[in-house]
Amino acid sequence: MAVIVAACVGTIIWIVKVSAISLDAGQQQSERRLLRVLVDTQQRTLTNALEDYSNWKELYDDLEGPRPSWEKENLGPYLSTAFGVDHVFVAARNGQIVYSFSREPNLRLSAADVLTIAQLTRLAFRIEPQDRQLAATGTVTFHRQPALAATATVRATTFGVSSHYALIEMREFSAAYLHVLGHDYGVAGLQAAQGASGGIPLSAPDGKLSPFHLAWRPSAHGRALFIRALPSIVGVTTAALFAFVGLVFVWWRIAEHMRSGEERIIDAELKASNARAEAAEETSRSKSAFIANMSHELRTPLNAIIGFSELISTEVLGAIRPARYRDYVQDIHASGRHLLQIVDDVLHVSRIEAGRFEPVVERVSLNEAAAECIRMVEVLGATRGISLKAISAPDMNVLADRRALRQILINTLSNAIKFSPVNGSVEVSWRDEGDRCALRIQDHGCGMPPEVLKDLGKPFVQAEHAYSRQYQGTGLGLAISFKLAEAMGGSITVSSRMETGTAVTLRLPLAIAETKAAGDHTNIAA
Numbered sequence: 001m002a003v004i005v006a007a008c009v010g011t012i013i014w015i016v017k018v019s020a021i022s023l024d025a026g027q028q029q030s031e032r033r034l035l036r037v038l039v040d041t042q043q044r045t046l047t048n049a050l051e052d053y054s055n056w057k058e059l060y061d062d063l064e065g066p067r068p069s070w071e072k073e074n075l076g077p078y079l080s081t082a083f084g085v086d087h088v089f090v091a092a093r094n095g096q097i098v099y100s101f102s103r104e105p106n107l108r109l110s111a112a113d114v115l116t117i118a119q120l121t122r123l124a125f126r127i128e129p130q131d132r133q134l135a136a137t138g139t140v141t142f143h144r145q146p147a148l149a150a151t152a153t154v155r156a157t158t159f160g161v162s163s164h165y166a167l168i169e170m171r172e173f174s175a176a177y178l179h180v181l182g183h184d185y186g187v188a189g190l191q192a193a194q195g196a197s198g199g200i201p202l203s204a205p206d207g208k209l210s211p212f213h214l215a216w217r218p219s220a221h222g223r224a225l226f227i228r229a230l231p232s233i234v235g236v237t238t239a240a241l242f243a244f245v246g247l248v249f250v251w252w253r254i255a256e257h258m259r260s261g262e263e264r265i266i267d268a269e270l271k272a273s274n275a276r277a278e279a280a281e282e283t284s285r286s287k288s289a290f291i292a293n294m295s296h297e298l299r300t301p302l303n304a305i306i307g308f309s310e311l312i313s314t315e316v317l318g319a320i321r322p323a324r325y326r327d328y329v330q331d332i333h334a335s336g337r338h339l340l341q342i343v344d345d346v347l348h349v350s351r352i353e354a355g356r357f358e359p360v361v362e363r364v365s366l367n368e369a370a371a372e373c374i375r376m377v378e379v380l381g382a383t384r385g386i387s388l389k390a391i392s393a394p395d396m397n398v399l400a401d402r403r404a405l406r407q408i409l410i411n412t413l414s415n416a417i418k419f420s421p422v423n424g425s426v427e428v429s430w431r432d433e434g435d436r437c438a439l440r441i442q443d444h445g446c447g448m449p450p451e452v453l454k455d456l457g458k459p460f461v462q463a464e465h466a467y468s469r470q471y472q473g474t475g476l477g478l479a480i481s482f483k484l485a486e487a488m489g490g491s492i493t494v495s496s497r498m499e500t501g502t503a504v505t506l507r508l509p510l511a512i513a514e515t516k517a518a519g520d521h522t523n524i525a526a
Helices: 002-054 057-064 069-074 076-083 111-126 175-185 221-235 240-313 324-353 366-382 402-418 476-487
Strands: 087-092 097-102 136-142 145-153 165-172 188-194 200-203 209-217 361-365 387-390 397-401 425-432 436-443 491-497 501-512 522-524
Touching: 002 076, 002 136, 002 145, 002 165, 002 175, 002 200, 002 209, 002 240, 076 087, 076 097, 087 111, 111 136, 111 145, 111 165, 136 165, 136 200, 136 209, 145 188, 175 188, 240 324, 324 476, 361 366, 361 402, 366 387, 366 402, 366 425, 366 436, 397 402, 402 425, 402 436, 402 476, 402 501, 476 491, 476 501
Parallel strands: 387 425
Antiparallel strands: 087 097, 087 165, 136 145, 145 165, 188 209, 200 209, 361 397, 387 522, 397 501, 425 436, 436 501, 491 501
16 A cells, blocks of 8 residues: 555656746746747837937938037937937948947947947948838947847938948846846746857847847746645655645646746747837837928928029019029929929828827808819819719708818819810718718729729828829829818718729718708719
8 A cells, every 4th residue: 555655656646847948948948938028029119219310301401401419419318318228329331430429428429439439330331222111220339248230321312322330229138227127027037148148149140149148047947946846746656635725726827827927938938029019109109200390391492492483484573584484483483383282281190190189079051061072173174075964952051161172072072073085073971870971973084993992091102193193183082181181070981993983982980960951963064
């Protein structure tokens, strides 16, 4: 009996030990996956911070121009505050440092640090492509300790312009910083060690392996569990029943620890994904605000160009000599107005994306809104013999911003006229759909293929086929219309068939369904 009990106890101890070893091995694999996610997140965050600034025209112009104070106020302090960057450098093509910023006061660069910056500068110009921005990220030795570095050339927004400077950002893997990271991710003893084995290898900016590894102290929950469970197992040696109960208990504890460990890994990966999404959203908002500010700056000189060219073309101060200059001035005036319209559209999209557009929702009569917009675009239709037909229906009041509704109707009517054949027609109609009203604008033009329809409503997207490209435009008209409709609580859908026509349907909340006497059809011929 004693032999049987001893065999049972030995078997139980062996099973628990094997399970504890398996649990520790599984946790180490999970922690290794977590650290790879951590390294990837740190590199992506630093790369995003670098690429956002290295491709801004204002920084490029400032480095090329005589305003050295701009970087002191905006470059290093902003990157340090927004992205946690420790050091920021700008170096010329020959490796000379023309700007430096560091969180550490009175930072003195050693000869090795200067060599590191020069190597990163050469790497930035070596990998610089001709058609898109590219950054290199990796681990280097800086300030006598490992640091995550990112480098890229500073280029203007327009590609094809030569780069003369490289922007370099660094985040030190100090003991304090790694301690905070390890605490946030639930990893003990996190450190970046040189020549460490068994850790996560860190790559250099040129893609090769760096001499550093990201090491940590692996969890030993299985071993601790085995030590805690051993006295209990020894205590049940007097009865096979107690041994069985102990076995079930241990297996339950092991399964519970494995489940909690996997949940922790999943939670960490979810937090990392959320952090990347928030960083991308913040970058998008910053770029929208920047575009909005730049658009305001462009409107002032454009208005001056338009005004002076109009004054010259009217010959208020005297005749234009030679007469050919009159045609040039008229071309300048027309081009300025076209560019001002593009700037206004970009400004409108940026204002909506930045959350600055607040619709004033009120009751609007569709009869009045449709008639007003048709009168405004009928001259455009008259030049090509296109008639606009408002199919009469009981008047309806919708909840909408009056100016936004007018802009949507003018944009869609103008597109319908542009893409309609000569001597064609465009119909406007609406119907009650319960709590909403559906306003439909139908043309009989060239139509659009399915692959174009799925991208409509995105900024700067146009219907790229032979017929539509006869007309100029930025593709912002429909994008603005989609965003305005969404801001008012409505929606826009587009249906189209090649060589048949396109129908744009605007749906808005219905205020009060009123029925008014109307004729059979109102035909407005342009």
